[in-house]
Amino acid sequence: xxxxxxxxxxxxxxxxxxxxxxxxxxxxxxxxxxxxxxxxxxxxxxxxxxxxxxxxxxxxxxxxxxxxxxxxxxxxxxxxxxxxxxxxxxxxxxxxxxxxxxxxxxxxxxxxxxxxxxxxxxxxxxxxxxxxxxxxxxxxxxxxxxxxxxxxxxxxxxxxxxxxxxxxxxxxxxxxxxxxxxxxxxxxxxxxxxxxxxxxxxxxxxxxxxxxxxxxxxxxxxxxxxxxxxxxxxxxxxxxxxxxxxxxxxxxxxxxxxxxxxxxxxxxxxxxxxxxxxxxxxxxxxxxxxxxxxxxxxxxxxxxxxxxxxxxxxxxxxxxxxxxxxxxxxxxxxxxxxxxxxxxxxxxxxxxxxxxxxxxxxxxxxxxxxxxxxxxxxxxxxxxxxxxxxxxxxxxxxxxxxxxxxxxxxxxxxxxxxxxxxxxxxxxxxxxxxxxxxxxxxxxxx
Amino acid sequence: xxxxxxxxxxxxxxxxxxxxxxxxxxxxxxxxxxxxxxxxxxxxxxxxxxxxxxxxxxxxxxxxxxxxxxxxxxxxxxxxxxxxxxxxxxxxxxxxxxxxxxxxxxxxxxxxxxxxxxxxxxxxxxxxxxxxxxxxxxxxxxxxxxxxxxxxxxxxxxxxxxxxxxxxxxxxxxxxxxxxxxxxxxxxxxxxxxxxxxxxxxxxxxxxxxxxxxxxxxxxxxxxxxxxxxxxxxxxxxxxxxxxxxxxxxxxxxxxxxxxxxxxxxxxxxxxxxxxxxxxxxxxxxxxxxxxxxxxxxxxxxxxxxxxxxxxxxxxxxxxxxxxxxxxxxxxxxxxxxxxxxxxxxxxxxxxxxxxxxxxxxxxxxxxxxxxxxxxxxxxxxxxxxxxxxxxxxxxxxxxxxxxxxxxxxxxxxxxxxxxxxxxxxxxxxxxxxxxxxxxxxxxxxxxxxxxxxxxxxxxxxxxxxxxxxxxxxxxxxxxxxxxxxxxxxxxxxxxxxxxxxxxxxxxxxxxxxxxxxxxxxxxx
Numbered sequence: 001x002x003x004x005x006x007x008x009x010x011x012x013x014x015x016x017x018x019x020x021x022x023x024x025x026x027x028x029x030x031x032x033x034x035x036x037x038x039x040x041x042x043x044x045x046x047x048x049x050x051x052x053x054x055x056x057x058x059x060x061x062x063x064x065x066x067x068x069x070x071x072x073x074x075x076x077x078x079x080x081x082x083x084x085x086x087x088x089x090x091x092x093x094x095x096x097x098x099x100x101x102x103x104x105x106x107x108x109x110x111x112x113x114x115x116x117x118x119x120x121x122x123x124x125x126x127x128x129x130x131x132x133x134x135x136x137x138x139x140x141x142x143x144x145x146x147x148x149x150x151x152x153x154x155x156x157x158x159x160x161x162x163x164x165x166x167x168x169x170x171x172x173x174x175x176x177x178x179x180x181x182x183x184x185x186x187x188x189x190x191x192x193x194x195x196x197x198x199x200x201x202x203x204x205x206x207x208x209x210x211x212x213x214x215x216x217x218x219x220x221x222x223x224x225x226x227x228x229x230x231x232x233x234x235x236x237x238x239x240x241x242x243x244x245x246x247x248x249x250x251x252x253x254x255x256x257x258x259x260x261x262x263x264x265x266x267x268x269x270x271x272x273x274x275x276x277x278x279x280x281x282x283x284x285x286x287x288x289x290x291x292x293x294x295x296x297x298x299x300x301x302x303x304x305x306x307x308x309x310x311x312x313x314x315x316x317x318x319x320x321x322x323x324x325x326x327x328x329x330x331x332x333x334x335x336x337x338x339x340x341x342x343x344x345x346x347x348x349x350x351x352x353x354x355x356x357x358x359x360x361x362x363x364x365x366x367x368x369x370x371x372x373x374x375x376x377x378x379x380x381x382x383x384x385x386x387x388x389x390x391x392x393x394x395x396x397x398x399x400x401x402x403x404x405x406x407x408x409x410x411x412x413x414x415x416x417x418x419x420x421x422x423x424x425x426x427x428x429x430x431x432x433x434x435x436x437x438x439x440x441x442x443x444x445x446x
Numbered sequence: 447x448x449x450x451x452x453x454x455x456x457x458x459x460x461x462x463x464x465x466x467x468x469x470x471x472x473x474x475x476x477x478x479x480x481x482x483x484x485x486x487x488x489x490x491x492x493x494x495x496x497x498x499x500x501x502x503x504x505x506x507x508x509x510x511x512x513x514x515x516x517x518x519x520x521x522x523x524x525x526x527x528x529x530x531x532x533x534x535x536x537x538x539x540x541x542x543x544x545x546x547x548x549x550x551x552x553x554x555x556x557x558x559x560x561x562x563x564x565x566x567x568x569x570x571x572x573x574x575x576x577x578x579x580x581x582x583x584x585x586x587x588x589x590x591x592x593x594x595x596x597x598x599x600x601x602x603x604x605x606x607x608x609x610x611x612x613x614x615x616x617x618x619x620x621x622x623x624x625x626x627x628x629x630x631x632x633x634x635x636x637x638x639x640x641x642x643x644x645x646x647x648x649x650x651x652x653x654x655x656x657x658x659x660x661x662x663x664x665x666x667x668x669x670x671x672x673x674x675x676x677x678x679x680x681x682x683x684x685x686x687x688x689x690x691x692x693x694x695x696x697x698x699x700x701x702x703x704x705x706x707x708x709x710x711x712x713x714x715x716x717x718x719x720x721x722x723x724x725x726x727x728x729x730x731x732x733x734x735x736x737x738x739x740x741x742x743x744x745x746x747x748x749x750x751x752x753x754x755x756x757x758x759x760x761x762x763x764x765x766x767x768x769x770x771x772x773x774x775x776x777x778x779x780x781x782x783x784x785x786x787x788x789x790x791x792x793x794x795x796x797x798x799x800x801x802x803x804x805x806x807x808x809x810x811x812x813x814x815x816x817x818x819x820x821x822x823x824x825x826x827x828x829x830x831x832x833x834x835x836x837x838x839x840x841x842x843x844x845x846x847x848x849x850x851x852x853x854x855x856x857x858x859x860x861x862x863x864x865x866x867x868x869x870x871x872x873x874x875x876x877x878x879x880x881x882x883x884x885x886x887x888x889x890x891x892x893x894x895x896x897x898x899x900x901x902x903x904x905x906x907x908x909x910x911x912x913x914x915x916x917x918x919x920x921x922x923x924x925x926x927x928x929x930x931x932x933x934x935x936x937x938x939x940x941x942x943x944x945x946x947x948x949x950x951x952x953x954x955x956x957x958x959x960x961x962x963x964x965x966x967x968x969x970x971x
Contacts, residue, residue, distance in 0.1 A: 001823040003551055005909035006830050014910060018836045023829045026836055026854045029693035030725050036825075039723055040593050045820030048555055054817060055810065058586075059564025061579030063572065072569040075801055082492055084520055086561075088527045089748065096536035096552050098544055099750040102877070102887050103949075104942040108534035109749035112527070115481050118959035122514040128958045131750070134605035137801035145650075165801035168785075172768070172797030176616050176651040209507075216507040246507045260801075270580050271570030271802025272605065273752030285956060291750065295960075296952035298945040299937070302477075308952040314608070314646035315892070319655045324608045324646035331748030338527055341481050342491030344517015350494045356504065357497035378505035399573045407571045414787050428494065 001045050063404065065268060069434035071362070073382045073425025074212065074407040075136070075163050075238040076271065077263045080429055085265050085338045089331055099291075099327060103306040104298075109330060110305035113293035116337045123243045123340075124257040125250025126279035131291040131307075132328040133276025136260030137169045140206065140236055142289040142323055143258045143278065144170050147204035147232045148179060149287045149322065150255075156204050157197045160184035161211025163238055164412045170206070186409075186416055188375055188384055190215040198225045204256075208236040209249070212412070213375070213423065214382040219252035232256060240264055240277065241427075242380040244352030256280045264343075265335030275332035286312055289323030351428060355381040358435075359426040365439045366424065371446050375421075382425040384409070388446060391422040397445035403438050475943050478529045482960040485516025491523050533943045534749070535886045541908060541916055545858035545889040545901030546641070546689060548719055548741035555818065556745065556811035565810050570802035574782055580806065581780040585772045587809045590816050591737060591756055594824070595718075596728025599764035601757045601771065603804035607716055610736025610755025611647040611683070613768060613799050617734055617759055618681050618710045619651060620766040620796035631709070635674055635682040637666050639690060639895040644683040644714060653680060660895045664690035664850035664860075668699040675707040685714035686730075687721065687856040689893040690849070691835065691901065701731025710734070710763070718742045719905075720832060720857035723825030733760040739805075743812035754808035769795045770803050830906035831857040834913060838902055841917035845924040849896045857905070863898025871927040873898040875935035879927075882934075882941045883919050 006014075011023075020026060027035055046054070065078045072078070089095065093108060100106030100113075113131040120129035133139035144156045156174065158167050158181060167183050174181045184192050190211060198205060205226050209217035223233040235249030237259035249257045261275040262268075280288055286309065294308035314321040343351060359381040363374045371388035387394055391408035398405040409421035426435075470477045502508065518526060535542070542549035560566060568577055588600045601617070604610035615634070622631045634648040637658040645655045656674060661667050666684060682704055687693045694700070701711045713727055713735040719742040727735050739754040740747040747753060759767055770784045782803070786795050819827060832855075839848070839859040847864035863873045877887035877900075889901040904913060927935055939945065 001819060001826060003553060003818065004823070004826060004830055004906055005912075006833070006906075010910040011830075011833060014833055014837045018833070018840045020836075020854075023833060026832050026856075027693070027721075027724060029695045029853055030721075031695070031698045031730070034698070034725050034729050036724055036726065039821035039825050040726070042590060042593055042821040042824075043817070045823040046817050048818075051555060051559070051814055051817045055559045055565075055583075055814060056562060058579035058583050059559075059562035061577075061582070062564040062568045063576035064563035064567040065569055065572070066563060066567050070569075072572050074571050076570055078567075078569065082520070084491070084524055088524070088531070090557065091528065091531040092538035093531040093534035093536045095557075095746050095748045096538045096542075096549070097534045097749045098542065098547055098549055098747055101544070101889075102535070102881065103947045104878070104939050104944050105533075105535040105881055105886060106749070107943055108530040108532065111478070111480070111530055111533070113749075114958075114960070118480075118482060119515060121959050134609060134752070135800060138605060138609065138799070163801065165798060168798035169800060172616070172799065173651070175797065176619055178652055216505065218507075244509070244513070246504060246509050248509070248513075267566040267807075268569045269566055270568045270577065270806035272800070272805040273754075273807050275752075285958070292956070292958055294952040295957040296948045298947050300945050302944060304944045304947045306947050306949050306952045308949065308958075309956060311953070313642070315642035317646075318642050319645035319649035321642065321646040321649075324612060324643045324650050325606070326608050326641075326643050327606050327747070327751040327753050329752045330750030331746065332752055333750075334527075334748065338523060340515065341485065341518050341523050341526070342520065343515075344485060344490045345487040345513045345515040347490035347492045347494065347517055348513065348515060350490075350496065351492070354494055354497050356502065357500045360500050360503050363503070376503075378503050378507060380504065395573055396575060399576055404569070404572050404576065411571060411784070414785050 069403045069437045071406050071424050071426060071438060072404050074412060074423050075260060076268055077239055077425060077427055078268060078429055079263050079427050081265055081339060082342055084342065085335050088338050089335050094334055100307060103304060107304060110293050112334050112337050114295065114305050116333045117293060119337060119340050120277050120279055123248065124279040125248030126257050127282035128285055129279040130288050131293050132333045133278050133290055134329060135272065135274040135276045136238055136258060137166045139258040139276030139278050140166045141169045141173045143234045143256045144204060144206065146256060146287050146289060147234060150232060150284055151203040151230060153201060153203035155180040155202050156206060157202055158183040159194055159207040160186045160192045161190055161213060161215060161217065162206055162208045162236060163212045166236065186413055186418065188213045188421060190217060194222060195225050198229050198231060200229050202229065202231045204232045204234050206234045206236060210239060210242055210380045210382060213384045214379040215376055216246060216378045216380065219249060219254060223253040234258065239381060241352050241355055244348040245356055245380060261336045265339030266332050273329060273332055275329040275336055285309065287322060290325045291328045354428045358428065358430050359383065362426045362435050365435055366442065369439055369443045381427055382423060385422050385424055387420050387422055390419045394422065394445055398441050401441040403441045405438055405442065474532065476529055478526060480960050481518060481526060482516050485518045487516055489517040489519055491518055491520040540884055541912060542886040543888045543902045543904055544886065545903035546716065546892060547889060548903055548905060550744050550905040551907040552744055552746040553815065553818065556814040559814040560807050560810040565806065578780065581772055581782060583813060584809060585780060587813045591758055594722055595735065595758045596726030597758035598761050599759040599767055601759065601767045603768065603770060603799050604755040604757060605800055605805055606751065606753035607736055607738040607755045608643040608647060609799060610757045611643055612650060613757045614712050614734030614736055615647055615651055616796050617763045617766040618712060621763055622680055630677055631680040633678045634680055635671065637684060639688060639893045640683060640685055641689060641714060641716060648683065663852050664692050665694050666700065668696045668703055671700050672703050675703060679707060679709045681710040681712050683712045683714060685716060687717045691855045691858040691860045692850060692853040693856055697730050716741060717857065720828060722828045723821060724828050733763055739808050739812040744815045745808045745811040752805060752808060754805035765792060765794050766796045768797055768799050827906040834904040834906060834908055835859045837913055838904055838917060842920055845921060858901055858903035860896060861900040862896045866927060869927050870932045871935040873900055875938060876927060878938035878946060879923055879935045881939035
């Protein structure tokens with residue numbers, strides 16, 4: 001077995017040194033009859049060639065986003081990642097390190113976490129950010145729990161524009177902890193009456209912008225009313241590149257901002273691993289979940305970085321911790337940070353502009369297809385179209401024509417009666433040819 | 447040292463002996479400023495063409511003003527992050543004996559497979575007809591996990607071990623509620639020696655926690671568990687092999703006692719890597735167990751993740767598994783069940799743990815590892831991991847103290863600081879001195895039930911020669927610590943890129959992001 005360095009001679013010598021006759025003597029605490037006599041019923045070891053063949057075959061049965069005109073979004077987006085990013089994150093010292101428990105030999109990790117926290121705070125317009133969450137959806141669940149701790153209330157109000165998977169994650173957590181959740185009905189027009197839900201019993205209002213239908217939302221009035229009633233505004237985004245073009249939630253007085261960072265530096269990966277961004281007002285840092293990296297000095301006065309404020313965490317506070325999280329998405333954070341560093345403000349702004357321009361072009365084009373209407377007034381790189389047929393059928397028919405044309409709303413919200421709606425996303429990777437192919441194929445299948 | 451904007455790159459004054467050079471750099475150990483100190487908001491490392499003029503649809507939401515993000519050109523960014531990488535220790539750098547965390551060889555084949563466009567470049571919501579291979583991979587991974595654990599069901603989607611714990615405990619809670627006992631069964635037993643995630647998880651989902659004492663030999667006694675059992679007990683969360691590196695000898699009796707009392711047995715599977723192919727949790731009476739793919743199946747954990755925490759479930763809990771899951775339809779066609787509404791007859795999913803389908807990138811890596819090892823290799827890997835840990839134990843037991851000498855160590859060996867008494871050297875000092883010898887320290891001060899704990903996990907990745915050198919090094923350090931060489935320890939590390947860091951200061955005056963220094967402040971310094 002190519003990964004195992006011990007030889008049979010080594011094993012014999014070592015067993016003798018340990019003072020046992022055979023390896024099973026070291027498993028003597030396993031109850032009688034429970035120790036397996038031989039290998040379980042799975043295939044034996046295979047060489048690299050065969051593993052590549054087996055997995056290559058499975059991979060080959062999937063349609064890769066880059067192989068076709070591709071317009072699928074709804075919380076995960078196809079973007080171009082510079083070659084440098086994947087090269088750097090595969091540096092052994094990054095790829096094969098662990099959580100930086102020994103800061104003197106983990107300054108590489110710690111410094112990029114500090115850079116990440118600063119970038120996320122700047123992007124969201126917030127005062128502090130943590131060193132990442134698993135992803136945007138679980139981060140949203142944690143944000144709700146954090147709001148409960150801050151306000152000592154246990155009722156969350158979720159906008160109908162929140163990604164339904166995010167809503168489900170919050171509901172799952174809340175139902176288990178007997179907390180109350182009011183999830184407003186999905187409303188593609190973004191005219192839901194969220195303000196009337198806010199009273200003195202509410203701990204937080206969770207609003208996504210751009211929302212799951214692509215609408216840009218006005219957060220300020222919600223923040224104002226929430227604050228007047230002692231509640232927090234949690235602002236969510238699933239497309240971080242939008243922050244290069246739109247007013248950041250911090251400028252609208254959000255208390256906690258949480259979002260998905262996959263778009264920067266990270267591949268689609270069929271849903272994960274992704275990276276959750278989490279930022280807040282600094283008065284709440286001791287209630288934040290997850291890891292935090294802080295600046296300090298070493299014994300000679302040189303600047304260095306460490307994981308800090310660990311007295312919030314599970315390994316110290318156990319059942320009183322702010323969360324049960326003991327990791328972050330380190331390597332995905334690194335990819336995010338490198339890509340964001342390459343972009344810089346000017347690159348991010350340009351990237352956002354191209355995303356928006358491509359989406360506008362596509363919306364105009366699709367609106368010209370007979371029977372199709374674009375429902376959004378304002379949007380960033382994703383919008384909703386109404387079709388004369390169930391969107392799920394249309395998407396399948398488009399796939400047969402070699403176009404991946406978006407996400408049927410019915411897939412996200414089965415039974416909501418929104419079967420004729422299709423979410424369409426466009427990014428910098430789409431070309432005029434892609435858009436033309438989409439519009440042509442759509443006209444054909446309708 | 448000043449950056450190119452003339453700002454200091456250090457928060458404090460460095461001493462003169464540290465500044466032997468004009469730059470403050472020491473050959474390959476270079477001081478690396480933050481991107482905010484070397485970058486510029488006009489600089490970019492990507493070329494993106496300006497779009498032709500178009501009519502914006504952002505409305506009143508368009509952003510105004512600066513974001514405050516510096517950029518670096520590609521060569522600058524490359525150099526910055528390569529230099530940062532050189533300040534990190536990884537398993538490819540050397541032995542990384544972090545017990546309870548597990549750092550084993552990260553095969554690059556796994557990386558290569560995960561980067562196949564058919565896995566990395568597929569969207570979770572593209573039509574299922576365009577991703578049959580992805581569903582097949584998930585099903586295959588599920589089959590491997592179920593076979594290795596002897597359990598009938600698995601929930602793949604949890605994103606980390608602690609997330610998996612929550613998933614398993616939610617399934618237990620759902621099962622209890624289905625029996626109408628939700629209001630009364632609300633206490634979870636957690637041994638004192640457990641990972642902090644266990645009590646945190648139980649609390650997260652509304653259980654209260656009762657501690658089970660540790661026996662003097664480091665294990666949990668079935669009598670102690672039985673004494674706590676009653677109609678209020680929902681479950682026990684027991685780590686096996688436990689955090690002291692010992693296989694719980696009474697695990698079968700504990701499971702039986704839980705079941706008899708109408709409660710469930712959650713097994714923290716963080717240390718499953720000790721017994722893969724040797725014993726199956728399903729045979730021991732486990733109802734739910736998470737598996738940290740990065741620990742047991744060698745997916746990389748670059749600086750803190752991403753992890754992945756699939757949970758295997760017993761027959762009693764299987765119906766409650768969260769969405770999404772793969773459903774094999776009549777005729778063998780694979781379908782992904784994504785919502786509670788679509789769940790086939792007999793399934794009562796308790797909800798959803800995360801958006802989309804979980805950590806696909808980790809599934810591919812773990813499966814590549816499993817295929818490479820095969821059933822024979824995985825069994826051998828567990829045996830080698832256990833042998834290596836006991837070999838280290840045998841090599842050090844005469845110098846360092848073992849708190850629990852009566853049980854064989856599994857994949858990790860636990861020492862305490864009894865042997866350091868009177869030396870003036872603490873566990874932390876000893877750990878920092880290991881850095882000077884070129885080793886990442888072991889896990890220190892965990893488990894909490896042992897004073898000054900040192901938990902060493904070599905894993906199966908280490909050769910005998912590597913272990914021999916490690917043992918010899920620790921013996922040398924141990925003798926120095928017991929001798930009069932206190933200074934070597936208390937001021938260690940001496941040879942790391944940075945000296946010992948002031949963690950108290952970081953916590954008392956938290957600085958969590960870079961702030962542009964005020965000009966007056968720079969002058970004052």
